[in-house]
Amino acid sequence: MARASSVKDVAALAGVSLGTVSNVLNRPDRVSPGTRGKVEQAMRDLGFVRNESARQLRAGHSRMLAYVLLDARNPFFTDVAEGAERAAEAADLSLFLCHSDNRASREGDYLAHLVEQRVQGILVTPVDPHASVLGDVRRNGTPLVIVDRTRDDDEFCSVAVDDVLGGRLAVEHLLEQGHTRVAFIGGPATIGQVRDRLEGARQAWAESGLPDDQLVVVPTEGLTVVEGRSAGERVMGIGRKRRPTAAFCANDLLALGLLQQLSTAGSTVPGDLAIVGYDDIEYASAAAVPLTSVRQPRQELGRRATELVLDEADNPDHRHEQVVFTPELVARRSTLG
Amino acid sequence: MARASSVKDVAALAGVSLGTVSNVLNRPDRVSPGTRGKVEQAMRDLGFVRNESARQLRAGHSRMLAYVLLDARNPFFTDVAEGAERAAEAADLSLFLCHSDNRASREGDYLAHLVEQRVQGILVTPVDPHASVLGDVRRNGTPLVIVDRTRDDDEFCSVAVDDVLGGRLAVEHLLEQGHTRVAFIGGPATIGQVRDRLEGARQAWAESGLPDDQLVVVPTEGLTVVEGRSAGERVMGIGRKRRPTAAFCANDLLALGLLQQLSTAGSTVPGDLAIVGYDDIEYASAAAVPLTSVRQPRQELGRRATELVLDEADNPDHRHEQVVFTPELVARRSTLG
DNA sequence: TTGTATGCGTTATCAC
DNA sequence: GTGATAACGCATACAA
Numbered sequence: 001m002a003r004a005s006s007v008k009d010v011a012a013l014a015g016v017s018l019g020t021v022s023n024v025l026n027r028p029d030r031v032s033p034g035t036r037g038k039v040e041q042a043m044r045d046l047g048f049v050r051n052e053s054a055r056q057l058r059a060g061h062s063r064m065l066a067y068v069l070l071d072a073r074n075p076f077f078t079d080v081a082e083g084a085e086r087a088a089e090a091a092d093l094s095l096f097l098c099h100s101d102n103r104a105s106r107e108g109d110y111l112a113h114l115v116e117q118r119v120q121g122i123l124v125t126p127v128d129p130h131a132s133v134l135g136d137v138r139r140n141g142t143p144l145v146i147v148d149r150t151r152d153d154d155e156f157c158s159v160a161v162d163d164v165l166g167g168r169l170a171v172e173h174l175l176e177q178g179h180t181r182v183a184f185i186g187g188p189a190t191i192g193q194v195r196d197r198l199e200g201a202r203q204a205w206a207e208s209g210l211p212d213d214q215l216v217v218v219p220t221e222g223l224t225v226v227e228g229r230s231a232g233e234r235v236m237g238i239g240r241k242r243r244p245t246a247a248f249c250a251n252d253l254l255a256l257g258l259l260q261q262l263s264t265a266g267s268t269v270p271g272d273l274a275i276v277g278y279d280d281i282e283y284a285s286a287a288a289v290p291l292t293s294v295r296q297p298r299q300e301l302g303r304r305a306t307e308l309v310l311d312e313a314d315n316p317d318h319r320h321e322q323v324v325f326t327p328e329l330v331a332r333r334s335t336l337g
Numbered sequence: 338m339a340r341a342s343s344v345k346d347v348a349a350l351a352g353v354s355l356g357t358v359s360n361v362l363n364r365p366d367r368v369s370p371g372t373r374g375k376v377e378q379a380m381r382d383l384g385f386v387r388n389e390s391a392r393q394l395r396a397g398h399s400r401m402l403a404y405v406l407l408d409a410r411n412p413f414f415t416d417v418a419e420g421a422e423r424a425a426e427a428a429d430l431s432l433f434l435c436h437s438d439n440r441a442s443r444e445g446d447y448l449a450h451l452v453e454q455r456v457q458g459i460l461v462t463p464v465d466p467h468a469s470v471l472g473d474v475r476r477n478g479t480p481l482v483i484v485d486r487t488r489d490d491d492e493f494c495s496v497a498v499d500d501v502l503g504g505r506l507a508v509e510h511l512l513e514q515g516h517t518r519v520a521f522i523g524g525p526a527t528i529g530q531v532r533d534r535l536e537g538a539r540q541a542w543a544e545s546g547l548p549d550d551q552l553v554v555v556p557t558e559g560l561t562v563v564e565g566r567s568a569g570e571r572v573m574g575i576g577r578k579r580r581p582t583a584a585f586c587a588n589d590l591l592a593l594g595l596l597q598q599l600s601t602a603g604s605t606v607p608g609d610l611a612i613v614g615y616d617d618i619e620y621a622s623a624a625a626v627p628l629t630s631v632r633q634p635r636q637e638l639g640r641r642a643t644e645l646v647l648d649e650a651d652n653p654d655h656r657h658e659q660v661v662f663t664p665e666l667v668a669r670r671s672t673l674g
Numbered sequence: 675t676t677g678t679a680t681g682c683g684t685t686a687t688c689a690c
Numbered sequence: 691g692t693g694a695t696a697a698c699g700c701a702t703a704c705a706a
Contacts, residue, residue, distance in 0.1 A: 017692065019693055030692090035691080047477055050453050053399065054390075054394050054684040054698090055453075055684055057698050059685085063450075072418065085438075089446075094446070098434070110431065116386055116388065260624060287597060288596075355677085355678090356679095362700090363700095363701070390700095395701055
């Protein structure tokens with residue numbers, strides 16, 4: 001494979017000047033049909049492909065968007081990515097996914113590379129939304145939007161969902177179903193989401209007037225199926241009288257693990273324990289017992305984040321905006337007996 | 338945000354020439370500690386970031402690798418990606434994920450963009466391994482390796498797993514467990530994988546001497562949880578006497594759906610139906626009944642594919658290679674009573 | 675050790 | 691309608 005051919009090669013073969021080739025590429029109307037034909041033929045003959053690096057160098061920025069995400073295995077993030085992908089497509093940009101796998105170092109490497117690449121914009125669900133690395137990106141002139149996380153300042157655009165409200169919705173639903181002992185399953189508390197959902201749960205609980213200690217917090221070390229199973233053992237290990245009759249899980253993976261654990265142990269859902277999940281991922285409705293869950297507008301998150309990052313890139317009057325979406329409870333068999 | 342600063346700006350501020358700045362960047366040993374200090378300080382002051390486009394233009398190729406994958410929601414592919422990611426990291430390259438979502442048009446758009454971007458190499462699990470678009474990439478000088486698919490020629494490097502053997506392993510295991518009526522669940526037959534796994538199943542069946550019609554093919558329209566549930570209804574709808582006592586599913590998602598359907602309907606696994614899945618994704622071992630499955634060396638696939646694409650990029654004597662890995666059966670409760 | 679000059683491929687401006 | 695030319699930012703060969 002010889003060196004790829006350039007506009008110069010095309011020009012030589014077509015017997016025209018380099019400028020004309022460029023015109024065929026970028027303003028075909030300015031060039032006569034005859035020469036255009038010759039040029040296009042030459043391009044085909046040589047298998048000419050634009051060199052995007054050179055284009056970018058000239059233009060000052062690339063036609064790429066990137067989404068740096070925490071966990072490619074979590075359908076929540078891939079759904080967000082799908083929304084972003086569609087918005088990117090509509091703007092004639094390509095969206096690339098970068099998997100940080102929850103590691104700050106990898107996240108940092110990707111962000112650095114993307115800034116060097118002069119991408120149009122970056123969406124990121126960061127390991128730590130307050131890490132200075134995000135500020136560095138901005139300082140270097142690359143628009144950046146925080147997805148599914150928030151900061152307590154307004155230095156960045158962000159899109160997120162009201163997790164406190166989500167927590168309220170879940171617990172209010174369980175209260176309506178007559179439960180008076182409820183477990184909150186989730187952790188670690190370092191994750192803002194987990195804290196907010198618990199906070200919402202507590203607010204709803206306080207308003208119910210039930211004793212505080214009947215809302216039991218069962219901590220987990222992560223938001224995974226395996227952790228859900230382990231939490232299930234702990235919940236069902238509580239003595240009959242003090243055992244919760246319902247559980248609100250900080251995400252659906254936990255809820256699925258919990259469901260599996262109960263099913264393995266011969267307990268029934270919602271008979272022995274009602275379950276509410278969070279995220280409403282596809283597996284939630286397809287579970288053995290379809291799962292009640294708090295739905296977030298996932299694709300919408302990605303779409304809006306993309307719009308914001310493009311506004312930051314294109315609009316000189318851009319103002320940072322913190323968008324907060326409203327979650328919605330989807331009731332299914334796991335709480336409806 | 339003003340225009341990003343360039344080596345020229347750094348040189349001006351540091352009071353040295355542009356070449357010296359470049360040397361600080363690329364051969365720091367060639368420059369005296371004193372001037373190096375000045376230059377580095379200037380870089381910090383200006384927030385200088387290399388322009389990767391310009392670097393690429395100069396170098397002729399980028400420091401990017403890409404994996405164009407079919408389905409970001411399938412853990413199989415994200416595991417492959419993880420293996421590729423690690424190999425890329427070791428070579429000091431960045432791996433970007435492109436989600437074609439099983440759409441040929443999106444796959445084509447991504448491939449075109451990557452070629453224009455002059456990426457170092459592309460890994461792809463294509464919608465159609467024989468589509469001409471793959472040949473176009475190669476013709477344009479970008480190394481490309483096919484992942485988890487094969488072609489019947491040797492125009493490309495590829496890495497795959499021996500699915501015929503995988504099918505044999507699954508059915509041989511069920512035969513050993515004493516089953517004499519088995520369902521193969523999977524489809525559509527347009528997917529090479531599905532065909533190969535069925536082929537392997539048939540080979541093992543033929544060698545067992547059991548009547549052909551006791552290996553029942555239950556077709557599905559895709560390899561998803563939902564399809565698995567639907568297949569479950571059909572299998573259990575078969576009259577008692579002719580009903581299979583075991584099912585071999587073309588992937589784990591189908592198997593999980595099947596498992597859920599049985600559990601919902603009050604049937605037991607493996608009592609009423611033993612189940613073998615394929616892929617051994619994380620959810621397989623974490624399922625309500627841990628799933629027997631055929632494991633593929635997923636990360637290894639990604640790692641090897643990356644090595645091959647880098648060899649194609651760097652080694653003038655590169656020869657295309659079709660690597661075929663050997664699958665392995667992992668027996669768990671879903672077949673072991 | 676440091677500085678100068680050239681070219682990578684593209685686009686856009688300006689003559690012709 | 692077409693052609694010559696400069697510029698984008700960087701890396702390198704070579705000169706000082």
